[in-house]
Amino acid sequence: MVEETDPRKDGEAPDDVTLAAELVLGLLDGEEKAVALRKQLSDPEFARIVDDWNQRVDPMFQEFQEVEPASSVWAGIESRLDGGSSDGAVVQMKRWRTGAIVSGALAACLALALIVGPGTFAPTSEPQSVAVAQLTGDIEGLVLAVSYNPETAEMRVDVNGMPETETAPELWIVGSDGIPRSLGQIGRDGISQMTVPSDHRELINSTATLQLSMEPPSETPHAKQTGEPVASGKITII
Amino acid sequence: MPQTNETDRARAQLSDLIGQAAGGDRLAFQDIYNLTSAKLFGVCLRILNDRQASEDALQDAYVKIWRNARRFDARRASPITWLATIARNTAIDRKRSGGNRVMVSDDAIKHMAADEQSALERLEKQEGADILNKCLDSLEARQRNVIRTAFFEGHSYNELAQKLGTPLGTVKSWVRRGLKRLKDCMDDG
Numbered sequence: 001m002v003e004e005t006d007p008r009k010d011g012e013a014p015d016d017v018t019l020a021a022e023l024v025l026g027l028l029d030g031e032e033k034a035v036a037l038r039k040q041l042s043d044p045e046f047a048r049i050v051d052d053w054n055q056r057v058d059p060m061f062q063e064f065q066e067v068e069p070a071s072s073v074w075a076g077i078e079s080r081l082d083g084g085s086s087d088g089a090v091v092q093m094k095r096w097r098t099g100a101i102v103s104g105a106l107a108a109c110l111a112l113a114l115i116v117g118p119g120t121f122a123p124t125s126e127p128q129s130v131a132v133a134q135l136t137g138d139i140e141g142l143v144l145a146v147s148y149n150p151e152t153a154e155m156r157v158d159v160n161g162m163p164e165t166e167t168a169p170e171l172w173i174v175g176s177d178g179i180p181r182s183l184g185q186i187g188r189d190g191i192s193q194m195t196v197p198s199d200h201r202e203l204i205n206s207t208a209t210l211q212l213s214m215e216p217p218s219e220t221p222h223a224k225q226t227g228e229p230v231a232s233g234k235i236t237i238i
Numbered sequence: 239m240p241q242t243n244e245t246d247r248a249r250a251q252l253s254d255l256i257g258q259a260a261g262g263d264r265l266a267f268q269d270i271y272n273l274t275s276a277k278l279f280g281v282c283l284r285i286l287n288d289r290q291a292s293e294d295a296l297q298d299a300y301v302k303i304w305r306n307a308r309r310f311d312a313r314r315a316s317p318i319t320w321l322a323t324i325a326r327n328t329a330i331d332r333k334r335s336g337g338n339r340v341m342v343s344d345d346a347i348k349h350m351a352a353d354e355q356s357a358l359e360r361l362e363k364q365e366g367a368d369i370l371n372k373c374l375d376s377l378e379a380r381q382r383n384v385i386r387t388a389f390f391e392g393h394s395y396n397e398l399a400q401k402l403g404t405p406l407g408t409v410k411s412w413v414r415r416g417l418k419r420l421k422d423c424m425d426d427g
Contacts, residue, residue, distance in 0.1 A: 059367030066276035206305040
């Protein structure tokens with residue numbers, strides 16, 4: 001049998017239609033999967049291509065046989081439905097990175113894409129679960145992609161398109177009690193990386209909201225926001 | 239694609255239940271579970287091949303469904319596909335985080351062959367599947383096999399390459415060529 005390898009294409013990034021299909025089929029893992037999920041959030045055209053592939057493969061789901069699970073499974077699910085507990089104290093946290101502070105202006109529309117998942121940090125190990133959220137607000141062209149690895153508590157924020165301002169972007173996590181807790185100020189451009197302190201880790205789940213506010217530059221996280229957040233959105237575990 | 243009235247009704251009912259669950263209605267959520275858990279468990283079991291791991295994955299999947307119910311969009315996906323996709327992705331994540339590497343398995347390859355033989359039956363039985371199956375059947379056998387195996391067993395490229403004992407680049411090439419032909423064929427209707 002003739003091998004059908006095409007060495008020119010093996011290492012190449014696939015086109016969007018192929019990448020979308022690979023995401024849908026589950027062929028990707030680690031960083032490749034995180035990148036594709038991020039693209040699904042930030043690129044509506046790519047998201048539409050992903051939807052198209054989901055529809056194409058949809059009939060294959062009919063082939064899975066039905067099997068009754070044990071009756072104990074429902075009880076286990078039900079006990080987890082009110083999970084999102086969170087305790088209160090705002091904990092001091094090291095500031096992980098601040099970009100250059102320069103003057104400028106806020107504009108009209110902000111989209112913040114969030115990905116929480118271990119794959120981004122450990123491409124060699126497989127992701128356990130991935131969460132995504134899309135935040136919108138008032139700064140045009142800004143895209144933030146946040147990754148979180150629950151195993152190592154590493155958080156990474158990738159910032160693109162932040163306008164120049166005298167204030168600094170500060171990230172907040174809002175749990176079910178509605179109180180924003182600062183995760184610290186982030187870099188204005190490029191990647192910021194940090195370890196989330198243990199007190200804040202349990203807040204990072206699908207009941208939480210992430211907010212971005214513009215604050216006076218500070219080496220330590222603020223206890224309260226000084227103004228309205230410029231962007232917010234829910235975290236989703238997928 | 240034509241749907242029977244019964245299918246339409248079932249779909250609308252399930253969509254409504256997901257909408258109610260999104261609003262915090264636990265009874266609606268329990269109805270969703272009762273209607274769909276056997277299907278979703280079948281999905282988990284096929285991918286994980288282990289009853290306990292599949293029940294754990296099923297629990298995780300329904301907790302995700304509860305938390306994300308408001309994100310369901312009936313215009314973008316059928317409700318059962320949306321639910322089954324969450325179960326499939328949850329099972330795949332659990333499989334890959336478990337560290338159980340996939341070994342080359344003759345059984346699995348026989349299983350693929352058995353699937354191939356039932357292609358005609360599938361065509362007759364399954365509503366809405368005719369175009370997909372016609373187009374899958376038009377692919378080269380190895381292209382069809384890697385795509386179907388990836389879907390039903392939830393394998394990554396690396397796992398497929400290990401399982402088939404075939405170089406990664408070759409597997410990628412089969413999948414990508416197969417996907418391109420599949421899309422061209424389905425777009426032609």
